[in-house]
Amino acid sequence: MIDLKDAPVSALLELHGDVLAELRRRDVVRSANNPTGNYGELLFSKAFGWTLNGNSSADADAICVEGLRYQIKCRRLATSEGSRHLGFIRRLPERPFDKLAAVLLDDKFRVIRGAIIPYDVVEPRASYVDSVKAWKFILRDSVWEIPGVMNVTADLRAAEQSI
Numbered sequence: 001m002i003d004l005k006d007a008p009v010s011a012l013l014e015l016h017g018d019v020l021a022e023l024r025r026r027d028v029v030r031s032a033n034n035p036t037g038n039y040g041e042l043l044f045s046k047a048f049g050w051t052l053n054g055n056s057s058a059d060a061d062a063i064c065v066e067g068l069r070y071q072i073k074c075r076r077l078a079t080s081e082g083s084r085h086l087g088f089i090r091r092l093p094e095r096p097f098d099k100l101a102a103v104l105l106d107d108k109f110r111v112i113r114g115a116i117i118p119y120d121v122v123e124p125r126a127s128y129v130d131s132v133k134a135w136k137f138i139l140r141d142s143v144w145e146i147p148g149v150m151n152v153t154a155d156l157r158a159a160e161q162s163i
Helices: 009-025 035-048 119-125 141-145 153-162
Strands: 069-076 099-105 111-118 127-129 134-136
Touching: 035 069, 035 099, 035 111, 035 153, 099 119, 111 119, 111 141, 111 153
Parallel strands: 069 099
Antiparallel strands: 099 111, 127 134
């Protein structure tokens, strides 16, 4: 492992850019944005054989062979007490997806826990945030106990090992 503690900030930022470019080349990420969301999409598509939609799709991120639409959200926790607020969900009342696929990663991008959550579980538990005109959903541990929620942690860890 390279010791980065004495590297100048400019070198760290250059390395970050190079790492993102290499991850794009390997089709691990699909944009130059924060790789967390792209990585979550990759994990679910590999684990379940879903087809990913284009990068600009505001609704569903993927579709399965049965035609179900999945919104995929990924949260990297810098600490074990980190926020579990997933990315904002747009147009929630319009039912833009059938299921929410969500995964929590640790600070090294390793799968902690994953779930597939029906829309009917997400919608009443999401809260509207007027300042961003979207809904937030917090992936609390209690979500896995709700009937209809599938624990897919093992599937995502297997996909993680295959990448």
